[in-house]
Amino acid sequence: MKAEVVTIGNEILSGDTVDTNSAFIGQKLTELGIQVEWITSVGDRREDIGQAFEAALGRVDLVIVTGGLGPTHDDVTKKVFARLFQKRLVLDEQILERVRTRFQKRGIIMPQINVEQAMVPEGVKLLENRSGTAPGFHLEQGNKHIFLLPGVPKEMRQMLAGGVLPVVKELARGEEICRLTLRTTGISESSLFEKLKGLKEMASVAFLPGYSGVDIRITIRDSRAGERVQAVAQQIRRLAGDFVYGTGKETLEEIIGRQLRESALKLAVAESCTGGLIAHRLTNIPGSSDYFERGVVTYSNESKIQLLGISAETIRRYGAVSAQTAEAMAAGVRKLSGADIGLSITGIAGPTGATPTKPVGLVFISLSTTEETVSKRLQFGDDRLVNKERMSQAALEMLWRKLKVTAKEYQ
Amino acid sequence: MKAEVVTIGNEILSGDTVDTNSAFIGQKLTELGIQVEWITSVGDRREDIGQAFEAALGRVDLVIVTGGLGPTHDDVTKKVFARLFQKRLVLDEQILERVRTRFQKRGIIMPQINVEQAMVPEGVKLLENRSGTAPGFHLEQGNKHIFLLPGVPKEMRQMLAGGVLPVVKELARGEEICRLTLRTTGISESSLFEKLKGLKEMASVAFLPGYSGVDIRITIRDSRAGERVQAVAQQIRRLAGDFVYGTGKETLEEIIGRQLRESALKLAVAESCTGGLIAHRLTNIPGSSDYFERGVVTYSNESKIQLLGISAETIRRYGAVSAQTAEAMAAGVRKLSGADIGLSITGIAGPTGATPTKPVGLVFISLSTTEETVSKRLQFGDDRLVNKERMSQAALEMLWRKLKVTAKEYQ
Known part of the structure; x- marks a missing residue:
């Protein structure tokens, strides 16, 4: 037809x-x-x-x-x-x-x-x-x-x-065609390609890079297409599974929602440079009010002090964009909200706001639980909107990885 | 050609x-x-x-x-x-x-x-x-x-x-072509069309509806195209100017940013159903940290009480989705942040959360200044993501209208 x-x-x-x-x-x-x-x-x-x-x-x-x-x-x-x-x-x-x-x-x-x-x-x-x-x-x-x-x-x-x-x-009524997309995050297209070098049926695989990560699309047209697609997907998971977070059109916020729901954990988020995008993404998921306790977009220093209980001294000494402030934000939003997990982000989305030691695109992400508060420094590019997307994805990735471990501990 | x-x-x-x-x-x-x-x-x-x-x-x-x-x-x-x-x-x-x-x-x-x-x-x-x-x-x-x-x-x-x-x-070789887009919000395509019925040169006008409003695009091909486009635009502004917020690719958040900057006013936002989208949109504008003081995404009742100083009694009596709660949110975020304007929104994005008297898509928006706190009730549809878009646009529209008046008062 x-x-x-x-x-x-x-x-x-x-x-x-x-x-x-x-x-x-x-x-x-x-x-x-x-x-x-x-x-x-x-x-x-x-x-x-x-x-x-x-x-x-x-x-x-x-x-x-x-x-x-x-x-x-x-x-x-x-x-x-x-x-x-x-x-x-x-x-x-x-x-x-x-x-x-x-x-x-x-x-x-x-x-x-x-x-x-x-x-x-x-x-x-x-x-x-x-x-x-x-x-x-x-x-x-x-x-x-x-x-x-x-x-x-x-x-x-x-x-x-x-x-x-x-x-x-x-x-x-035709030949069977079968397609499957594996979604990855936190790895570049070329690094992913290197990891998958040994893959049989590479011809059936396409790499689709985007701001939130690289999608791997498998397409097979054959009488046994379904089976063969599953076999390729399995191989990919074996070679690069640590970066695969979902399939099809699943989003990271959707997966995280499922993880939080299954572990019965509540989340609170404190954002600076992403300006509400992390909260927006998390609350795009129907029913997210069950696990998303609150978000704060602390753009001003006063709001960081007032809403998160950060000491003015921390900000003065290390700056609003620092590992120390990020950690204080994550711990602060967790404690004040009574949530189980606090996620925070502070950075410079650009185009303005850079200092001699802190370039546009610099970001600190922190995750706080009752056991520990950890943080991570990353450097992105100079486009404000792209930075907001990438930074929000990196923060969600950090949370996703943590929740994978948590889920295992619960088993 | x-x-x-x-x-x-x-x-x-x-x-x-x-x-x-x-x-x-x-x-x-x-x-x-x-x-x-x-x-x-x-x-x-x-x-x-x-x-x-x-x-x-x-x-x-x-x-x-x-x-x-x-x-x-x-x-x-x-x-x-x-x-x-x-x-x-x-x-x-x-x-x-x-x-x-x-x-x-x-x-x-x-x-x-x-x-x-x-x-x-x-x-x-x-x-x-x-x-x-x-x-x-x-x-x-x-x-x-x-x-x-x-x-x-x-x-x-x-x-x-x-x-x-x-x-x-x-x-x-040279017939001049000239184009101009006027952006409207708060009015449906068909109502806009009705308003513009008397328009000469309707043939040069196209209506492009989207979630954030309807764009009116004027295209004229003529040796005097520039002049004629301006004349049509003027006519449109005369007939429906109250709904036109910008031209070309300008966004409402961009216009609002300009208004706030020119009036030297600071803004704080308290969101429930839009889950951070309003803050995200406002902070998409470079330099928004100059006027965007903070945002809070108060998804839980506790966060509304804790971060906005709303009384538990107000929520118990009227519900989290009510004019009273919306107004308390707007006034609360304004007072606690020290900003000049507080903007708030509370509603039911769906698909869950409806009650017998409060359907999915119901939303209350409130705006608070030192002079007054007002609110507005609106009813949207049942798609969560579309609702978040439309609701955020309606809230920004309310703010934009207020700032237009404020700007006039300053003159």
Whole structure:
């Protein structure tokens, strides 16, 4: 089965929006053994959209379209589609009701223009949109399938998973393809590559470096793909397991959440240079209030003294960016909060704040438990936002490693 | 002048690589007043590449191709191109020498396969590649121009700037194109559209909704584009100015930083449901330590009592998610920190934590100054991460509005 993805929107052509939808759809179809052969992007002009539809239907069996389903003047995908397939647009009362309710819930009267969203091509299957107002559509014509989805990535992804993939999976019946991603942190791409030198099936492995670490992706297309992927993953864990924290899309904060929950430990965090990012990441996990007791973002020296009980003398003598201050922060937040573990970070995110002895990117991380308070010095680069990401990841890594040991002790 | 971008590579179709090249090229051409009308991505198959070339040349004057110029078996762009335009591939000694030197410098003997890179279509202009081994090509045929560039973003960008843009700038000769983005917050796309109904030149306006608000982008192509864009922007500000916080890529936290700096005010933040995201956003701005005094992420009731001086009675009586608690948080963090303004937020990010009277998405935001402490109740949806984004934006919006008034009072 061959597929084409058509993405619609002037903002894609002008480069204002990077089209991530087509890559996402490409991935999902590839996983089902369906080959995406073309990706076409056109603007909001009717002729171009019509031409793109016709070209796609002429060369593939499955066409997935995103974008142009909104309520404003430049959203014309539905109209072009209706004309091409000679479908009348009719008002769907149920959709209108749903859109109206969405607005009501937020205490807003529905603007009249949203009635447009409830106009649907006759005789076409509707795909429900649980996060937005525009429904999607599915038309089967001969052996060809065309799906229209909204361009908002979150809505598109939800509808792809709920309304598209189950249908095309049935249609595809193909060679098994199996993929697995192992996520690492605390090691560079080239060091990781060196560690994995002895790996058989290196050809099936890709390295994807990011700010939070390097992902190792294994892809195998074979009748025994599942087994073989597991064998490669096992080999990788044997060679570099100490750096592997999770699989797939798992995040370090998710793993840490699980560790804390299983050990029934509570955490408190004191941040300076990461400015709340560590707390933000930890609290992105549903249910994190069970183990995340509090966070403090002690940007000023006074707040370090007041909220963490650090002595002014420590800061004066060693500086706010020092191992001593980091340790006092971790111990302070732990003691004052009554949590089991205190995690702290203090450093210079940049671009300003450097001193002759303390360059931008310098950071101290500390971890405090009832048994001990330890700290670690690291040096990062000079981009503020990248530094915040990397520093927060390094702090979470330190916590993750500690919790791995703790969990073993409990066994 | 109309353009098409053709990107080549199986990795784009399978979604392993997000195609950022086409967005980058789209931006650069748009800046020169050249309209990109299509973006097409195909894999490494000769027929598809040939078809994509022919389709593009049939509908536009300028075709920019990236990818498939490497030395390996799946790099066939050059071959397809040579056959389509009936050009012989001949060895270019100079390029061969350059490639060989690159390898020598790195102490590696050039693999034989790289000779392939020195084979160039006869009678075609070469584009030098300063960061890689594959040269690019430029062919003029009638009034049509086709450029072949490598797919590696760094090499592509360099060659686009050096070898492509100067040429096409000459060809595009000068209709001016002018763009401006106005950023709004606190209003839905459709309500904004209603407000702007009376707008002349609606055709030049695009609405780009996101979690932090709706961007309004004005694009005008005309000999007086600059003036006309300014006129449209002025009209928009007249109709919906109360919701416009900035232009271009400005963020609300950036604007707030400027407001706080100009008014010489210090800010302290107490967060519950946003879990540190507000502090994270505010501290993303370089130099924010000048006005951001501290943040606290008071997830537990104890931390609210301990760090903010809220009475246990207030929490018991009204609940942690209430106007009363929000106001006590804002006033508490302001007083204890000695900052001029206290901003607080407490709510239910979800998916858990709802009660019969307090649904997921409910949030109270409060702002406290020496004159008054006010609060606001809002209702969002049920996605935790989206809620954190939207809630943080709503809190920053409240602060931004207050600071606008404050600034006026100072005048």
